[in-house]
Amino acid sequence: MLCDRxxxxxxxxxxxxxxxxEALMEATLxxxxxxxxxxxxxxxxxxxxxxxxxxxxxDAVPMDExxxxxxxxxxxxxxxxxxxxxxxxxxxxxxxQVAQDxxxxxxxxxxxxxxxxxxxxxxxxxxxxHTYNPVYGATGNVVDPSRSAGGSSGGAAVAxxxxxxxxxxxxxxxxxxxxxxxxxxxxxxxPTWGWVPSEPVGDVFLHTLASNGPMARTPDxxxxxxxxxxxxxxxxxxHRGAEKVSPLSPPKSLRLGWLGDWGGAYPMEEGILDxxxxxxxxxEGQGHQVDRLAPPYPAEKIWQSWITLRSFxxxxxxxxxxxxxxQLKEAALWELDRGLGxxxxxxxxxxxxxxGWMRAxxxxxxxxxxxxxxxxxxxxxPVEWDYPKEIAGQAMDTYHRWMEVVVPASxxxxxxxxxxxxxxxxDQLPIGLQIIGPHGSDAQILGLGQGYHRARSAT
Numbered sequence: 001m002l003c004d005r006x007x008x009x010x011x012x013x014x015x016x017x018x019x020x021x022e023a024l025m026e027a028t029l030x031x032x033x034x035x036x037x038x039x040x041x042x043x044x045x046x047x048x049x050x051x052x053x054x055x056x057x058x059d060a061v062p063m064d065e066x067x068x069x070x071x072x073x074x075x076x077x078x079x080x081x082x083x084x085x086x087x088x089x090x091x092x093x094x095x096x097q098v099a100q101d102x103x104x105x106x107x108x109x110x111x112x113x114x115x116x117x118x119x120x121x122x123x124x125x126x127x128x129x130h131t132y133n134p135v136y137g138a139t140g141n142v143v144d145p146s147r148s149a150g151g152s153s154g155g156a157a158v159a160x161x162x163x164x165x166x167x168x169x170x171x172x173x174x175x176x177x178x179x180x181x182x183x184x185x186x187x188x189x190x191p192t193w194g195w196v197p198s199e200p201v202g203d204v205f206l207h208t209l210a211s212n213g214p215m216a217r218t219p220d221x222x223x224x225x226x227x228x229x230x231x232x233x234x235x236x237x238x239h240r241g242a243e244k245v246s247p248l249s250p251p252k253s254l255r256l257g258w259l260g261d262w263g264g265a266y267p268m269e270e271g272i273l274d275x276x277x278x279x280x281x282x283x284e285g286q287g288h289q290v291d292r293l294a295p296p297y298p299a300e301k302i303w304q305s306w307i308t309l310r311s312f313x314x315x316x317x318x319x320x321x322x323x324x325x326x327q328l329k330e331a332a333l334w335e336l337d338r339g340l341g342x343x344x345x346x347x348x349x350x351x352x353x354x355x356g357w358m359r360a361x362x363x364x365x366x367x368x369x370x371x372x373x374x375x376x377x378x379x380x381x382p383v384e385w386d387y388p389k390e391i392a393g394q395a396m397d398t399y400h401r402w403m404e405v406v407v408p409a410s411x412x413x414x415x416x417x418x419x420x421x422x423x424x425x426x427d428q429l430p431i432g433l434q435i436i437g438p439h440g441s442d443a444q445i446l447g448l449g450q451g452y453h454r455a456r457s458a459t
Contacts, residue, residue, distance in 0.1 A: 003031040003163035007072065007221040010166055014071050015063070021071030025055035025115065028073045032164045038145050041158035042075050042165075043136045044086045045118035054115050061113075068228055070113030074165055077156050078119040078136075079126050080212070082106050085116065090124035090133030093327050104197050105169065105212055105229045112228045120168060121155030125318070127331045129179045129376075129403050130387060131155055138383050142184045143423075143430055147380035150180030156215050157184040166217070167225050173210035174310065175375070175406030178418035181215060182375030182432015185420040187449065188215045189222050191230070192439050193238050193413030200235035207313040208238060209410060219417070219449035223248050226446075238413075245443040250451030254369040254444075256283060256435075257293040259408075262373075265299035266405050267392040269378040271424040276374045276433050279421035282455050283372075283448075293371065297360040299404070301353045306407045307398065308342065308350035315339020330386075331399045354411055361412055365438040370445060375418045375432030377405050379425040409434065415442045417449045420456075 002010070002024065013019035029048050036042050051073070058071045076082045079089055081099035083106075088095045102110065110116065124133040131154025132138035139154045141147040142161040149158045153170030157180035160168050170177040172190040181188030196212040198204075214225035223246035232239035258280060261268050284290050314335035321328060322336060364371065378391050388402045389395065396402050409416040414436050421433040435452075437445040 002027045007166040021055040021058040035162040041155040067112035073117045075118045075120045088135045095135045122152045126152035141380045150183040152176040154180045168215040181418040183380045188418045190416045192415045194240045196229045197233040248447040248450045250447045253287045256290045257368040257371040263295040267394040275422045275424035296364045297357045305350045305353035311335045311338035370437040373434045379429040409436045
């Protein structure tokens with residue numbers, strides 16, 4: 001089926017003229033009509049007649065004037081602005097608000113020839129790795145719609161997995177590109193800080209926890225999208241140049257470290273570690289050495305640094321809404337109140353802990369090219385839950401503690417690729433494996449992922 005093919009294959013056919021953007025759009029809209037009512041991944045879909053007209057106009061552009069993604073339909077995560085489309089952020093406060101301009105990476109996508117068809121669903125303000133909100137409702141997991149899709153890029157992951165789009169963007173503060181990828185059997189990549197620029201508005205120095213990035217059905221497709229989204233912006237302090245990662249070259253032999261449950265610090269539901277270790281055997285089969293590692297830094301110090309710096313950052317974004325408390329969900333109020341209440345020294349202490357983890361990570365990467373962790377600590381949970389209240393008998397003391405396993409990469413802005421690990425647990429649901437490298441190793445991590453993908457596809 002056309003909609004299940006990779007973006008690389010689709011683009012090759014578009015370039016050869018054996019496929020038209022009009023035919024691709026027609027198939028895309030048919031797939032959305034078939035799958036989206038049950039899954040609720042794509043929201044604010046543009047009218048079909050507008051999209052078909054835009055596809056026909058794309059077909060009229062001469063071949064030598066076409067961009068790298070010419071004619072490809074994409075839906076933008078509903079935390080980012082796409083000119084002329086609603087950007088509700090899952091909040092009733094912003095429901096119906098139409099973006100007046102494109103965010104930087106969206107403008108780059110359009111310049112490359114992408115046809116923006118609508119938005120993908122997200123949790124309210126992107127808080128919590130479970131995609132539901134009072135504006136659009138919940139997004140169902142592609143394997144079992146009665147289960148969570150993860151988040152906050154849950155709509156993007158499900159749209160990809162169901163063949164409603166060939167490529168998707170996402171953003172990742174606390175695993176938002178990685179958990180939904182693992183739970184929906186696709187690939188999500190959080191790049192090194194600054195590789196894909198954020199918006200140069202407000203403070204650009206203090207709050208650097210999140211990153212935009214690509215999602216796709218193969219690492220090769222991730223690389224194609226990454227090269228369009230990436231490139232520096234001199235208005236940002238951590239910006240990088242236009243470093244290209246495509247075409248990918250799978251590395252011959254790397255030394256990898258398996259961190260598992262971080263020495264028992266991260267509670268895991270039964271079967272998570274076993275499923276991930278079975279996936280790791282694929283990497284070993286390609287000639288990579290995998291060692292079990294002791295925790296390189298105390299998990300509690302990483303967590304304490306994270307929840308302080310995260311609340312500090314989230315409160316900076318929500319402080320304009322502090323007088324509309326009755327319209328904010330519980331998680332937003334928790335983050336806002338904590339973030340506004342910190343002293344300068346409390347923030348400094350959190351930064352000191354982060355610096356300690358940075359030094360420890362540097363020592364770890366002196367010996368290992370990448371390290372491995374599960375993409376989540378539990379299987380996809382019932383869609384009607386707010387979040388899991390306990391894992392393996394251990395109570396979760398915050399709304400996001402069940403995602404602690406993604407924090408080591410997020411706190412340092414490390415490149416982290418989520419790959420499908422397989423299905424397991426009592427209900428045979430999906431989980432993913434994180435492959436995390438040192439700063440700037442994005443091409444190598446993606447190449448490792450592509451080798452893994454080829455090996456898994458061959459079995």
